[in-house]
Amino acid sequence: MIHVARGAGHHGRIDVACATDIPETAVAVIGSPSDPLxxxxxxxxxxxxxxxxxxLVIDERFTEYSGFSALPLCLExxxxxxxxxxxxxxxxxxxxxxxxxxxxxxASFVGLSETAPDPKALAAGIATLQNLPTVRATIGLVREERSRLYRLLRKLSYLEPIPSWGPFLSARVNIVARDTLVSSLLTRGVYIHIPPHPALERIVRVGIGSRSAMERLKSVLLALGPELVGQ
Structure with missing residues (x-):
């Protein structure tokens, strides 16, 4: 297994010096949008x-939140x-x-089978597609809350937001230790994800929730600022 570093942002650059860094027989698996960035x-x-x-296997489980897909490349x-x-x-x-x-x-090389889908899953999928405008409206709300959170975090000195196209937003913890921030949030009933990935020791990830949940997060972060920065 070869781990390849990947940058943040819209087109998180893949740090591969040349094509020979990846064996010709390799199967590359990558998420787009990636988790947690x-x-x-x-x-x-x-x-x-x-x-x-x-x-090349591209996991697009979060692609509905981004509006971008690699599906056209399958034709080429x-x-x-x-x-x-x-x-x-x-x-x-x-x-x-x-x-x-x-x-x-x-499909044959990676072992994908052509098994029939679960009837219940198929029925639920058809029902979802028949009500796609409603589902997309909900996705639109998640995108809106993600943008609002990004703008908020940019105003905080102790958090540096990373542009995200998933249903979450990651940020780099500055000034204070990440563990200090996480424990301070926990005491106030706010839970955030700590990515275990190498080179992300100062990164935290926040899931995008309802408007009321995000408003509570906003009030906690604003109140926490003076306490953290003053340490």
């Missing part, structure tokens, strides 16, 4: 990876697999409703 895999980087390895490259699901944006997790878009050759 919410970075998008750009078309140029996707093509670069597809040409460097045997199969027969070694790209795009995974999609209704679980993360429509709440269909029991049973899950997921699918893949790829060529028969790539």
């Amino acid at each position: 919410g970075s998008i895999l750009g078309a140029a980087e996707a093509v670069r990876l597809a040409r460097a390895c045997r199969v 490259f027969d070694n790209i697999v795009v995974l999609r699901t209704l679980e993360t944006w429509a709440g269909l997790d029991n049973p899950p409703c997921a699918w893949a878009m790829t060529s028969p050759r790539a």
Whole structure:
């Protein structure tokens, strides 16, 4: 297994010096938007990876929150697999409703089967698609709250937000230790995710919730500022 560093932002650059860094027989798996940073895999980087390895698998479980998809690349490259699901944006997790878009050759190589979907999952998926405007309206609210949170965090000296295209927003903790921030939030009943990934020791991730939940988070962060900065 080869771990490849990836930058933050809209097109989080993949730190691969040249195509020979990835074995030709390798299967590259990458999320777009990524978790926890919410970075998008750009078309140029996707093509670069597809040409460097045997199969490129792109996990797009959060793509509905971004508006960007690598699906068109499946028509050009027969070694790209795009995974999609209704679980993360429509709440269909029991049973899950997921699918893949790829060529028969790539599907065979990574072991994808053509098993029939669960009837309950299929019925739930059809019902979701029939009410797509309502679901998309909810997604729009998540995007709006994500933008509002980003603008708030930019005003705080102890948090540096990272642009995200997922249903969450990550930020770099400045001035104080990350553990200090997390424990201070916990004492106030606010729970945030601590990414265990290497090189993300100062990063925290906040899930986007309802307007009332985000307003409570806002009030806690604003009240916490003087206490943290004064330490």
